[in-house]
Amino acid sequence: MPKTILKIALDVPLDRLFDYLSGGNVAQIGQRVLVPFGRRSQIGIVMGFAETSEFPIEKLKPVTQVFVDELPINTETLNLIKFSADYYQYPFGQALLSALPSRLRQIAPAVSRKQFAYQLTEFGRTQSVDQIPKRQLVTRRVFEALQASELLTEVELDAISSGARKAAKQLVLDGWASSKQVQAGLRVLEQQSAIEPDLNEEQAHAVEQIVQNSTEFKAWLLHGITGSGKTEVYIRLMQHFLASKDAQVLVLVPEINLTPQLESRFRSRFANIPLVSLHSNLSESERLHHWQMAQSGAAKIVIGTRLSIFTPLPNLKLIIIDEEHDGSYKQQDSMRYHARDIALVRAKRLNIPVVLGSATPALESWHNATANKYNLLSLNQRAVTAAQLPNIECIDTTKVNLQQGLTPQLITALKLRLARKEQSLLFINRRGYSPVLLCSACHWIAPCMRCSSRLVVHLGQRKLRCHHCGHEQKIPLQCPSCGNADLHPTGHGTQRLEQTLAQLLPTARIARVDRDSISRKNALVEILDKVHNQEIDILVGTQMLAKGHDFPNLTLVGVIDTDSALHSPDFRASERLFAQLMQVAGRAGRADKAGQVIIQTQFPEHVLFNALRSQDYVSYANAMLQEREQVQFPPYVFMALLRAEANDFALVQQFLNHAFKLVRDLSTDVTVYDPIRPQMERLKGMERGHVLMQTSNRGALQKLLRNLVSQLRGQAIAAKVRWAIDVDPLEF
DNA sequence: AGCACGCCGACT
DNA sequence: GTCGGCGTGCTC
Numbered sequence: 001m002p003k004t005i006l007k008i009a010l011d012v013p014l015d016r017l018f019d020y021l022s023g024g025n026v027a028q029i030g031q032r033v034l035v036p037f038g039r040r041s042q043i044g045i046v047m048g049f050a051e052t053s054e055f056p057i058e059k060l061k062p063v064t065q066v067f068v069d070e071l072p073i074n075t076e077t078l079n080l081i082k083f084s085a086d087y088y089q090y091p092f093g094q095a096l097l098s099a100l101p102s103r104l105r106q107i108a109p110a111v112s113r114k115q116f117a118y119q120l121t122e123f124g125r126t127q128s129v130d131q132i133p134k135r136q137l138v139t140r141r142v143f144e145a146l147q148a149s150e151l152l153t154e155v156e157l158d159a160i161s162s163g164a165r166k167a168a169k170q171l172v173l174d175g176w177a178s179s180k181q182v183q184a185g186l187r188v189l190e191q192q193s194a195i196e197p198d199l200n201e202e203q204a205h206a207v208e209q210i211v212q213n214s215t216e217f218k219a220w221l222l223h224g225i226t227g228s229g230k231t232e233v234y235i236r237l238m239q240h241f242l243a244s245k246d247a248q249v250l251v252l253v254p255e256i257n258l259t260p261q262l263e264s265r266f267r268s269r270f271a272n273i274p275l276v277s278l279h280s281n282l283s284e285s286e287r288l289h290h291w292q293m294a295q296s297g298a299a300k301i302v303i304g305t306r307l308s309i310f311t312p313l314p315n316l317k318l319i320i321i322d323e324e325h326d327g328s329y330k331q332q333d334s335m336r337y338h339a340r341d342i343a344l345v346r347a348k349r350l351n352i353p354v355v356l357g358s359a360t361p362a363l364e365s366w367h368n369a370t371a372n373k374y375n376l377l378s379l380n381q382r383a384v385t386a387a388q389l390p391n392i393e394c395i396d397t398t399k400v401n402l403q404q405g406l407t408p409q410l411i412t413a414l415k416l417r418l419a420r421k422e423q424s425l426l427f428i429n430r431r432g433y434s435p436v437l438l439c440s441a442c443h444w445i446a447p448c449m450r451c452s453s454r455l456v457v458h459l460g461q462r463k464l465r466c467h468h469c470g471h472e473q474k475i476p477l478q479c480p481s482c483g484n485a486d487l488h489p490t491g492h493g494t495q496r497l498e499q500t501l502a503q504l505l506p507t508a509r510i511a512r513v514d515r516d517s518i519s520r521k522n523a524l525v526e527i528l529d530k531v532h533n534q535e536i537d538i539l540v541g542t543q544m545l546a547k548g549h550d551f552p553n554l555t556l557v558g559v560i561d562t563d564s565a566l567h568s569p570d571f572r573a574s575e576r577l578f579a580q581l582m583q584v585a586g587r588a589g590r591a592d593k594a595g596q597v598i599i600q601t602q603f604p605e606h607v608l609f610n611a612l613r614s615q616d617y618v619s620y621a622n623a624m625l626q627e628r629e630q631v632q633f634p635p636y637v638f639m640a641l642l643r644a645e646a647n648d649f650a651l652v653q654q655f656l657n658h659a660f661k662l663v664r665d666l667s668t669d670v671t672v673y674d675p676i677r678p679q680m681e682r683l684k685g686m687e688r689g690h691v692l693m694q695t696s697n698r699g700a701l702q703k704l705l706r707n708l709v710s711q712l713r714g715q716a717i718a719a720k721v722r723w724a725i726d727v728d729p730l731e732f
Numbered sequence: 733a734g735c736a737c738g739c740c741g742a743c744t
Numbered sequence: 745g746t747c748g749g750c751g752t753g754c755t756c
Contacts, residue, residue: 011733
């Protein structure tokens, strides 16, 4: 009996596979297919074969099309996604399809597209670069590259410059070059790799340890203070692994902002090794192309954001997770996975090493390191030996007269840098002009109608804006509550700080970096270039500035207001704040100049600042862990949230009460708490609530969640609210 | 999730 | 008389 039935995963919120007749088509596991589903067509992935079906055989439909020209997804990737879907209580088909580039979710064959490639004509070969005007730099470089190479594809041209395609087209018009269509591939230009810096003893030790254990699963926690040269350790490791034929390395980075930076550093050091990036700033076709290069094994280095943890990589030999503590590794909608945790699972299943790098490891990771589940490697010296640690001081804002929110000490320090022609960075985690619009008469505050939040004043556009739902409205001329015309923007945001500085220090050249000023595609790169060229004296910005950027002439970092995080009800707030402040402090004095960090706070004696002043992650982490253990918080217990939202809170409450009772009856090993409302009670017009489940027994929690989800799916009330399970939640 | 069917209220 | 509201049910 031939196996004529295909078991197919579809992008539907039903956690099962669907049976189809193969219809004579030959398909492999992991292959993409098109099938009829209800009245429409759907893309599916073949997950298995069978001879019989539980479903009435006469109702089975045949698959419409098998995309035989595409590589099937390998079983390692399928199994990893299956594990994730089970662990995070998410329908497998949806988890699988959402891990693919969007082009592969669309109903069209996605064979690698054709692209144009250029070569010199007979005439072009007789020409010299000196005939091209010196100012047409890109054209000159493209011409030289064409001289050096037989054929250059568009992707290869992109590596020269963003204007290189245009220059190549012009060369065709001039008769110097010709173009033709070729199958998209991935070659690299022959060029010299950048010079290798020497490693210090700690770096060398770290590399050696991992290299000596390179063929088995081990989790390495690379704890290195800012400037200690973690990236150089990654590069040496990659060199080692990539030396064996076909080997692939996956590097995860927290945000797209950091991708181009690391990408160019890797490209300069791995000039002849094919590298692709995977992040949401790519166009759909770029994303597909890069993904397919990874899947085929052509790309040896893959650098990407969290979603790239699910990329099929046939010869994966090493996973590196940079800034492993970063919260953006956790997806906050649909399947709420943590890319770092999935990376650990993937490495373990492949029996390969995984390296977690951070200056301030997540407490979960630190806990695992101290419990010897992870292997700890410490980098305590700054890689540039002359570089000194910054001097950190807290200024008590209750004891001095503030000038527009700035302490005299900070202003003096800023003036000193200006006089010395050194640069400063002011860190303030609030976008906009001021976070609150306040009525001086009745103390009315402009609220967001759709969220339980306040509207932020944006003076530039003369608008009030909600940073949670994006709602915008005009700034009212009088108080809607009492009619008073005296409305005050209260508190400080980046825009106001920028304005204040311009008044106080009229000679200073100031640049602001936040989501508003960076929305244009190359804006951040342009500002950072200006900083490097000493065209900026003071940078004002949000946490976007905290990460990765290296400014040798920056010697002062000011932190304006972080007190709200000190007393936040979120038990992870202080961990996050500490990591953030360590990171910004690390921006100061990276080269041969000692840095100064000034923190303005009402609580200068807070333990967090004491730890920060001595740059002592280890003691602070241990102290935080002790606290967590006493009150039984993660990592000492495992948590899961049942989140729900609806227009009408009564429905949410009814649903959560029902779920609460279910959980109570389902498991004795898991503690369940009464439904409560999250910090953001209302978001985008939806009333929200959640139920917290907690246990020291991960297996019991998994079992409970499986039962809970299957029971809830049948309930009428569950259809009236939007609900989701969040395993190992980061936000409450 | 879509997309149907289905049974009740105000409109050309 | 029908257009359309969203409840309910199904998809191999």
